Amino acid sequence: MKLAVVSRGLVAAVAIISSVAVLADSELVQRIKPVGEVCMAGEACAAAVVEVAAGPRSGKDVYDTKCMACHASGVAGAPKFGDSVAWGDRVSAKGLGGLFDSAWNGINAMPPKGTCSDCTEDEIKSAIKYMSEG
Ligand code: HEC
Missing domain, CATH: 1.10.760.10 (Cytochrome c-like domain)
Structure with a gap:
């Protein structure tokens, strides 16, 4: 009996964890993530950052x-x-x-x-x- 309760709890926990994993990838999460995420040089997202013009300004x-x-x-x-x-x-x-x-x-x-x-x-x-x- 105790074992059955534990295993039912385990099943529930697994179900919750997997739904969180699905949520993490969902469109909703993409939409609510912060607008100004930090983007480090060298990361793919950094390619979109406008480079400061090198060399003397006119x-x-x-x-x-x-x-x-x-x-x-x-x-x-x-x-x-x-x-x-x-x-x-x-x-x-x-x-x-x-x-x-x-x-x-x-x-x-x-x-x-x-x-x-x-x-x-x-x-x-x-x-x-x-x-x-x-
Ligand atoms: C905050 C206002 C201001 C800004 C910004 C400014 N100037 Fe001036 N500038 C003046 C004034 C006022 C004079 C006249 C000074 C005088 O002869 O009494 C002047 C005069 C000059 C002169 C003539 C100096 C002389 O000996 O006759 C030069 C050269 C000059 N500015 C270059 C620049 C350059 C280059 C920039 C931008 C990088 C610039 N200024 C930005 C206000 C400004």
Whole structure:
């Protein structure tokens, strides 16, 4: 009698375990799993992750993402994109090297590196060239 109860319990336990296994694969579980699952580099799911572009960003990229905030409309007297007179005056006064120094270190309301804290020297130079030539 006791044995029968134990074995019936065992059958029930096995039934529960196998239904959990079926559930784990079910569409329902797929639908309710977290949206932002961690995906490690090298895993198949990581192939869908957009790689960060290697190599230097173009002057346009840096301008569009960082410098445009002020240089598009001329915030606080920033020389505007493509304004050849404003840029020309500055180039004649300081030369491109001088403009780079101010951009790199900051000048008045112009923050160091124009807020592009991870920009390289070449990226800042390209952005200045892009902005001043329009
Ligand atoms: C927060 C606003 C702001 C951002 C962002 C910004 N600038 Fe400027 N920038 C200014 C202002 C204001 C000036 C004018 C400073 C002055 O001469 O008083 C200026 C001036 C300059 C000058 C001329 C400096 C000189 O000596 O005449 C260069 C070159 C320049 N910015 C490059 C950049 C580059 C490259 C970026 C993006 C990587 C950038 N700036 C982002 C505000 C900004």
